[in-house]
Amino acid sequence: MKNKVSSSTLLAILAVGVMTFSGVTVETSMNITFPTLMSEFNIGLGVVQWITTIYLLVLSSVIPISKFLKSRFKTQHLFIIANLLFLIGLLLDAFSPSFYILLLGRVIQGIGTGIALPLMFNIILENVPKEKLGLMMGIGSLITAAASAIGPAFGGAIVTALGWRYIFVILMPVLLISLLIGMFSIPKLIQNDLENSRFDLRSFILIILTFAGLIVGISNISAYPIISYMIYLPIIIGVIALIVFVKIQNSSANPILNVSILKNISYAKYVIAFFINQLIILGLAFIVPNYVQIINKSNSSVAGFILLPGAILGAIISPISGILLDRFGAKKPILSGITLMIIPLLLITVFSVNLSNYWFLIAYTFIMIGVGMSYGNIMTQGLSYLKPSLSADGNAILTTVQQFAGAIGTAIVSTIVTKVGQLNVSDNGTFGYTFALAFLMTLSLIQFAIIYSTKNKKINS
Incomplete structure (x- = not known):
């Protein structure tokens, strides 16, 4: 059938998706290890944060050149290089004798993930029929969205049970399986003509x-x-x-990157909406665990697992929402998802002075369902405003924006919590969290307005 996704394409998406999932998971799970690393390597908070910062910096720098890499190298070669680099980074980090070797491993992992992340979406865009594009983009985007939320729970459980080095050890066989699947399936995909372009x-x-x-x-x-x-x-x-x-x-x-496509107002609006969506995800991934641990005095495992149900349900909803986009267009599922984000954000902002873990669990779960309905569809719909020949550029910009939002999202929210919290030391420490939640809620309202004001376009047209 013309609109059927081939088994080779599905396996290729699985192979690259597993690698991407591993990259995002290890990114967010490392945040939970900061106190342990500070003690083991005798370093301060300002130094240990480079574990995440340098990884995101490398990601943000590599992703914009994905169009060049795609035009110069075969897809299977890029996949193998990305996978092997990630494995080398895991090995260095698992057995690192010093903090600086640990940082080197993170840099190498960042290069691997930076190649893999846009590669996954390029495979989908080039090999999936338009009738199934929303579904498969939903599956692709849920990988990064779910991994962002699962990371803290994974990291908390591993650090408590086995130690931080096992975060990297456990991922090694996963990457090897991904490598084997990719080496079998990716050579069977559509291969574009290569260009002898200069870097x-x-x-x-x-x-x-x-x-x-x-x-x-x-x-x-x-x-x-x-x-x-x-x-x-x-x-x-x-x-x-x-x-x-x-x-x-x-x-x-x-x-190297066709930034002129941002003159397309509809596409540019969706880029901004995508940026906001990712910033909200990463901002909440900072607020919820820290509120639970600092204000509610719960341990890191509890804080991590509060994020888990939302991550699972968001992952389930994402491909379903893609099916809705394929059938009915993008606006309804996207706006419905953003609404599901706004309402619980409003409630936890208003009642942030005294929020139990139970209410955080419920609110975060609904927010992640909203993310599942909107996140991948924003990316898919945004790319639909571009000509197919510009999809690689559009994908590179969206994926770069995603990582940049992740890099600064935690910094912005943590700054609000810290700086605003210092203005009122008489409360129980929630003043800063209230303003941070209000900031995220305001962003979600802006996101709703951006999508609502943009002219709709059927993906299959």
Whole structure:
């Protein structure tokens, strides 16, 4: 049948999806290990946070060149390189004798995941019939959404039962299985003609400077006074690098990333909505565990597992929501999902002074159902506004925005909790959390308005 997804395509998506899931899971699960790593390696909080920051920085820098990699190398070669790099990073981290070897392992993992993440969506876009595109994009996007929420629970359980090194050890056989499946299935996919294009090193350096400046500067807000040069200098460098990068891409005959597609207003709106959606996910992944541990005095395992039901239900809903998009269009499932995010966010903001773990569990579960209905569909619908020849560029921009939102989301929310919390020391510590939740709720309202104001377009048209 014309609209049937082949078994090779399904296995290829599974292979790359497992690798992507592992990458996102290890990213979020490491946050729970900070106290243990600080004690073992005798380092401070400002140093240990680089475990996550440097990983996200590498991801954000590698993903924008995914279009170039796709045009120069065969899909199976990119997959094998990504998988082997990830495995090398896992080995280094599992047996690292020092913190700096641990960081090196994270850098290598970041390169592998940075290649794999856009590769998964490119495989879907190129090999799945339009009639099934919403479903398969939903399955692809649930991988990253679910992994973001499952990570803390996974990390908490492993650290408590076995020790932090087993986070990496357990993933090794998973990556090997992924490698075997991919080596069998990916060569059977549609293969595009390769180009002998030249790598634009200048643009790549500007990408690194952009994300290094913005991520480091924003991350420093919570650690330094608001007027500190440690905040403004990196941000200024990042903004200048971004401006120069955009000018170079717009004047290039063969840009490393076609940023001019952001002139497509409908696509640009969905990019902003996608950014907001990811920022809310990562912001809540910080607020909920910390509130549960600091305010409600529960342990890390309880905090991690409160996120688990929502992650599972969100994962189940995501492909179902993709089916709804295939049949009825994007707006209804997306707006319904955002509404399911707004209502519980409003309730936990209003009652944030005294929230039990039980109510956090319920609220977070409904929010993640809303994420499952909206997250993948926002990506699918956004790409539908572009010509098929621009899908790789559109996918690269969306995936880069996703990682950038993840990198700064935790920093922004933690800064609000810390800085605002200092304004009222007479409460039980919830003042900052109230403002952080109100911030996320406001973002969800903006997201709703953006989607509502954008003209709908049938995916299959």
